[in-house]
Amino acid sequence: MSEAAGFEFIGVKYIHILDIPSLTIRPGIITSVLGPSGSGKTSLLRLLNKMASPTSGRIIYNGTDLAGARPVEHRRRVVMMSQSPVIFEGSVRDNLTAGLMFQQKEIPGEGILRNVCEQVKLAQPLDSPSGNLSGGEKQRLALGRIILLDPDVYLLDEPASGLDDETAGCIFDMLSEKIRSQNKTLVMVTHSRTVARRISDELVHITRGMAVSGAVR
Amino acid sequence: MNGIINLGFYQVAAAYIFVIIVLVIIRQRGISREKEIVIASFRMTLQLVLVGYILVYVFDNPSPFITAAIVTVMEAFAVYTIFGKFRGSLSRGLKRVIALATGTGTLLCLLFFLFAIVRVNPWYNPQYFIPIAGMLIGNSMTAVSLAVKSLTDGMTTQKQLVEEALVLGATPQMATRGILNSTFDAAIMPTINSMIGMGIVFLPGMMTGQILAGAAPTTAIAYQIAIMLGILGAVALTVILTLQMGYRTFFNKEEQLAAGKAD
Numbered sequence: 001m002s003e004a005a006g007f008e009f010i011g012v013k014y015i016h017i018l019d020i021p022s023l024t025i026r027p028g029i030i031t032s033v034l035g036p037s038g039s040g041k042t043s044l045l046r047l048l049n050k051m052a053s054p055t056s057g058r059i060i061y062n063g064t065d066l067a068g069a070r071p072v073e074h075r076r077r078v079v080m081m082s083q084s085p086v087i088f089e090g091s092v093r094d095n096l097t098a099g100l101m102f103q104q105k106e107i108p109g110e111g112i113l114r115n116v117c118e119q120v121k122l123a124q125p126l127d128s129p130s131g132n133l134s135g136g137e138k139q140r141l142a143l144g145r146i147i148l149l150d151p152d153v154y155l156l157d158e159p160a161s162g163l164d165d166e167t168a169g170c171i172f173d174m175l176s177e178k179i180r181s182q183n184k185t186l187v188m189v190t191h192s193r194t195v196a197r198r199i200s201d202e203l204v205h206i207t208r209g210m211a212v213s214g215a216v217r
Numbered sequence: 218m219n220g221i222i223n224l225g226f227y228q229v230a231a232a233y234i235f236v237i238i239v240l241v242i243i244r245q246r247g248i249s250r251e252k253e254i255v256i257a258s259f260r261m262t263l264q265l266v267l268v269g270y271i272l273v274y275v276f277d278n279p280s281p282f283i284t285a286a287i288v289t290v291m292e293a294f295a296v297y298t299i300f301g302k303f304r305g306s307l308s309r310g311l312k313r314v315i316a317l318a319t320g321t322g323t324l325l326c327l328l329f330f331l332f333a334i335v336r337v338n339p340w341y342n343p344q345y346f347i348p349i350a351g352m353l354i355g356n357s358m359t360a361v362s363l364a365v366k367s368l369t370d371g372m373t374t375q376k377q378l379v380e381e382a383l384v385l386g387a388t389p390q391m392a393t394r395g396i397l398n399s400t401f402d403a404a405i406m407p408t409i410n411s412m413i414g415m416g417i418v419f420l421p422g423m424m425t426g427q428i429l430a431g432a433a434p435t436t437a438i439a440y441q442i443a444i445m446l447g448i449l450g451a452v453a454l455t456v457i458l459t460l461q462m463g464y465r466t467f468f469n470k471e472e473q474l475a476a477g478k479a480d
Contacts, residue, residue, distance in 0.1 A: 051384060053471050071472040076386035086381035102387035149386070 004028030004183045005062050005077070005152040007048060012057035017043045019210055020057075025202075027062075030179055030186045032196035035206035041189040042083065044206065045155045048187060049078040076103050080155035083189075085142030087133065092117070093126040095141050099149045108148070119174050120144040121167050136162040143171065147178070153185040160195055172199045221430050233258070272347065281341035288327075288350045292320050295358035302362050303369075308475075310466035311365070314459060319361055322455030323354045330447040349444065352423065356408065356448045357455040364404035364456045365463070371396035372467050380474060389468045397460045404456040408449055415445065 006027030012020045018040040025031050025048075033041045046052040047059060050071040059066040066074065079099070088098050096116065097107050113126055120140040124133065133141060139162045146154060154175070160168035176199045179186045190196050196203055205212050236258050240251055275283055296316045300307065307315070327350050331337050337345045372379070375396055382392035415421055420428075423444055427437035469475050 049384065050471060051380070051473055053473070072386060072388050075384065079386065080384045082381065082384060086377045088378065088381075098382075099385035102382055102385050102391050145385070 004185050006185060008060040010058045010060065012047070012054045012059060014040070014043055014047060014052065014054050018047070018206075020044075023204065025185070025187055025204070027185050028179075028183050029201035030176060030188065030199055031202045031204060032200040033187065033189045033204045033206060034191070034193065034196055037191075039206045039208060041206055042157055044204075045080055045157055045187065045189060048153070048155055049080045050074045051080065076149075077151055078153040078155060079146050079149050079151040081142050081146050081157060081159060083157040083161060085139060087130045087138045087141065090130060091127050092122070092124050092130050092133075092141060095130050096126070096145050096148060099145045103149065105149075113148075116144045116147050119147060119171075121170060134162075136164070136167070139163065140167075140171070151184070153187065154179070156186065156188045158189055158191065160190065160192065168195070175199070272343075275343045275347070279339070279341065279343050281339075284341040284343045284346045287343070287347055288324075288354075291350055291354050292323065295319055295323075295354050298358060299362050299365065303365065306369070307365070308466055311369075311463055314462040314466060315361060315365060318455050318458035318462060319354075319357060322458050323350070323357050323451050326447055326451035326454060327353050329450075330443070334443055334447070348423075349447070352444055353447060353451040357451045360404045360408065360452040360456050361459050363407070364400050364459050367400040367403040368396065368460065368463055371400060372464075376474065383472070383474070389464065389472050393464045393467075397464060400460060401456055405452060408452045412445055412449065415441075421445070 004027035007023075007025040009020045009023035012018065012023075033044055035041050043052060047054060050066060050069065053067070061069065061074070061078070088095055093113060096113055100107055110126070117123075117126070120143050122137060122140045122144060124137065130138070130141065139159065143156070143159060146156075160172070163171065172195065175186065178184065188196075188200070236254065239254060243250055243254070271287075275287065296319050299315055299319070300312060327346075330349060330353070331345060332340065335345055335349075372393070378395070379392045383389070411421075421441050424434075424437040424441040427440060428434055467475055
C-alpha cells in the first residue's frame with residue numbers, strides 16, 4: 001500500500017479570497033472543510049489540485065512544493081469533484097469512463113463498472129443516456145467516475161448536496177471505508193456539521209478567507 | 218477564341234443601376250442599410266480602381282521587392298481585418314496566433330503553389346504572384362475569422378465542460394478537443410461547399426475571368442482546379458495552425474483556464 005498524501009500551507013494567499021498563514025491537511029484521514037458561503041472553501045479545494053495557484057506562499061504536497069509540480073500529473077493524483085459536476089454528452093458508461101479516457105488509463109470491464117455504480121447507488125443501466133439523470137444521480141455518477149480513477153487524494157465539494165439522507169449516509173460509509181482501508185486522503189467541503197462530525201477525523205473552519213483546523217470533538 | 222470585350226466608362230457606370238435598384242427596394246421595405254450599401258459600393262470601386270493602376274505599374278516594372286511588399290501588405294490587411302471583426306475582444310496572445318497562423322499558412326501554400334505547381338519564371342512574376350496570393354490570403358482570412366469566432370464562442374459556452382475535463386486530469390488539448398473539432402468544421406465548411414457546387418451551381422470567378430479574357434475553357438479549368446486545391450490547403454493549414462496555437466492562449470502556464478473563477 002502506498003504512503004498516504006497530505007498538504008501543508010505556508011503563508012498562502014489567494015487573491016482577496018484566502019489568507020492562510022499555516023494549515024496542515026494530514027494524510028490518510030478525512031478532513032471536512034466548513035464555512036459560510038463565499039468564504040473560500042471551493043477555492044481551497046481548487047488550490048489543492050492546482051486548478052488555481054496561490055497568489056503568494058507555498059503549498060507543500062508530500063514534502064514537495066506544488067509550485068514545481070506538473071499540473072496535469074498532479075490533478076491525476078489529486079482528483080476533485082465539483083459541487084455541480086458537469087455530465088458529458090453520451091451514456092452513463094461514457095461518463096463513468098471519461099476520467100480514465102482523459103488520463104489514458106485502461107477501461108475496465110463491465111463487472112467493475114457495475115460494481116462502482118452499486119457503490120454510488122446508481123441503478124441506471126450503463127448504456128442509458130446520461131441526459132435523463134436527475135441532479136442527485138448526476139452527482140453520484142460523477143462520484144463513480146472519480147472512484148474509478150483511484151486517486152491518492154479525493155477532493156469533494158458538497159458531495160451530498162443533491163442526495164437524500166439515506167443515500168448520502170450509505171455513500172459516506174462506503175467512502176469512509178475506502179479511505180481508511182486503502183490509505184487514501186479525503187478533503188470534503190460541506191455545509192453540514194452533522195455530516196462533517198459523522199465521518200471526519202479533522203475539521204477546517206474557514207471564515208472570511210482565514211482557515212483554522214482542529215480535531216473533531 | 219474571341220478577344221475580351223472592353224468595358225467603357227458608361228458601360229461600367231450602367232452597372233450601378235443594380236445599386237440603385239437595391240437602394241430603392243430596401244428603402245421601400247424599411248431596411249436601414251442604405252449607408253452601408255453606398256459605402257461598400259464606393260469603397261469597392263475606389264479600391265479596385267487604385268489596385269488596377271497599381272497592377273499596371275507593377276506588371277510593367279516587375280521587381281521581387283515590389284511583389285514581396287504587395288504580398289506583405291495583403292497579409293497585414295488580412296490580419297487587421299480579422300482583428301477588426303472582433304473589436305478589441307481578442308487577447309494579445311490570440312492576436313499573435315492569428316498573425317502567425319495566417320502569415321505562415323498562406324505563405325507556405327503560396328510558395329508551393331507558385332514554385333512546385335505553376336513553376337513561375339521569374340519567381341517573383343507579379344502577374345501570377347499577386348492574384349494567386351490574393352485568392353489564398355482572402356479565403357484564409359474568411360476561414361480564420363470563422364475559426365476564431367467559433368473558438369472564442371466555444372471556450373465561453375463550454376467553459377464548464379473544459380473545467381470538468383481538466384479537473385479529471387485532461388490536458389488542455391484533450392479538454393478542448395470537442396471545441397477544436399467543431400471549430401475546424403465551421404471554418405472549413407464554406408470552402409468545401411464551394412468546391413461541391415463549383416461548375417454546377419456557379420462558375421468560379423477566376424475561371425470566368427480567364428474565359429472572358431480569351432483563355433480556352435480547358436486551361437481555365439486546369440487553373441481553377443489547382444487554385445481550389447491550393448485554397449483548400451491554405452484554408453486548412455491556417456485554420457489548423459490557428460487552432461493548435463490558439464487554444465493554448467486560453468490557458469496559463471499552470472494549465473488552468475486563464476480567467477478561472479474563484480469560489
